[in-house]
Amino acid sequence: MTATLSETLTLLLIEDDDGDAFLVEELLKQAEAPPKITWVRSLRETKAKLTSQIQCVLVDLTLPDATGLEALEQVLAMAPQAAVLVLTGLRDVHVGVAAVKAGAQDYLVKQDIDARLLARAVRYSMERKRADLAHLALVAAELTAKENSRLESGLLPVPLLHTDALRHTTRYLPGSQGSLLAGDFLDTVQTPDGSVHIVVGDVCGHGPAEAALGVALRIAWRTLVLAGQTGDRMLRTLDAVLRAERQAPEIFTTLCMATITPDLRHARMRVVGHPPPVLVRDGRVEVVADTPSGPPLGIFPDAEWRILDVPLGEEWSMMLYTDGLIEAVVGEYKELLGVDGLVDLIRAHGSIDLDRLITHVGTLSDDLAVVLVRRGPE
Incomplete structure (x- = not known):
């Protein structure tokens, strides 16, 4: 047979x-x-x-x-x-x-x-x-998922914020890379003097190594803030951590740091090779700075970063974000949103509504981390 x-x-x-x-x-x-x-x-x-x-x-x-x-x-x-x-x-x-x-x-x-x-x-x-x-x-996928979860928990900390005068919102979304982790990170810490410190950063590249580096930088940033170290001294320390932990010399990191004064009426910022924050105050939507404070971390060993003094006033909203937002493709002709497009979109909405903003943007080509801080009525 x-x-x-x-x-x-x-x-x-x-x-x-x-x-x-x-x-x-x-x-x-x-x-x-x-x-x-x-x-x-x-x-x-x-x-x-x-x-x-x-x-x-x-x-x-x-x-x-x-x-x-x-x-x-x-x-x-x-x-x-x-x-x-x-x-x-x-x-x-x-x-x-x-x-x-x-x-x-x-x-x-x-x-x-x-x-x-x-x-x-x-x-x-x-x-x-x-x-x-x-x-x-399947076993490998489960192990990867568990490791990704641990890394994501490090990238997405619980904010140390003790004031009721601010509303604090975050979003962390993957781009079209799928399950690949990225090095986007964010954090918010309020120190005993009442100052509110915010950071949003982005390690170039995708993958567990970049995500782990993002976690290391985020934890280093929080530790330095709690230890009272801020400004250029902090940035040089973060630069040293980056150089010690990165797997290749071409890996760099952009970030934006903001320190809001205890009276919540003023901010001091450093935009380190990063997209500029967007600020809504007195009914106007504006970009905090057209040019960054200085280059990204990990490129020039003797870099300096200028301080951006930003008056906030009584009622304001401020959004720090990674480039996944402005690199989103929108519209009939599939053009990049860009900073100007982001400002126009917020003006059209009348305020910064993260969920509405992200829904309008649609599919992200890169990962996105956003911190939105608001003072005053909705």
Whole structure:
């Protein structure tokens, strides 16, 4: 009766006995879709013939250059994506069982093989390997999700804000990169003197390494604020942390820092190679600074950053954000929003409403971190 192999496979047969190899080949030819078979006699030949197209390996564990589980371990190492089916003799059944425990998908006793049994064993081995690989991928995805969660919790701290006179809102959204983490970070800390310190930063690049660096910089910033270190001294310390922790010398970080005075009527800012904050006061929407205070961190070792003194008044709203917002593509002609477009959009809305703003922008091409601080009535 014809054996069933529903798909055309590419198999590698590792067998030093000509008779046994001929038997396996003849039995597999009886399948509905006979597989393409490459026959080798040793592990040494295997290394030359084993390619990514090989889907299943049939291996005899008595070979000229390796025997038993040692031979299997080498095959498994050489073919991590292929199903492995072990061939044994009657007296080596215990070796077959041990081989399955060691990582093979199945084993067959040579004396018991017929066309149907062999085709079924190959098919079973293939399905089991697919299940094993899917399980490994799932475990890896779960571990990645847990690690991402830990990193995100570091990037998104609980603000240390004790005043009821300010309303504080944040948003952190991934861009079209999908699940890739980015180095965007934000934080807010109110010190005992009543000053409110805010930072929004962006480590260039995407991935766990950049996210971890963002966490390190965010924690360093909070620590320095709580220790009373601000201004250029803080920025130089953050620059030193960045240079010590980054994985490549071309990685830099932009950020915007604002310190709001205890009376909440004035702010001192440093825009470090970063998009300028947007301020709404006295019914006017404006950009805090057309030019940054200085270059990003991690580029010039002797950089200096000028202070931006910003009067706020009694009622105001101030938004610090990363470039994911102004690099969003909007409109019929798919143009970048830009800083001017952002200001026009806020003017059209009449105020800074983060949810409405983000909904209008739509799909983000880059990750976005936003801090909105407001004083006065809604």
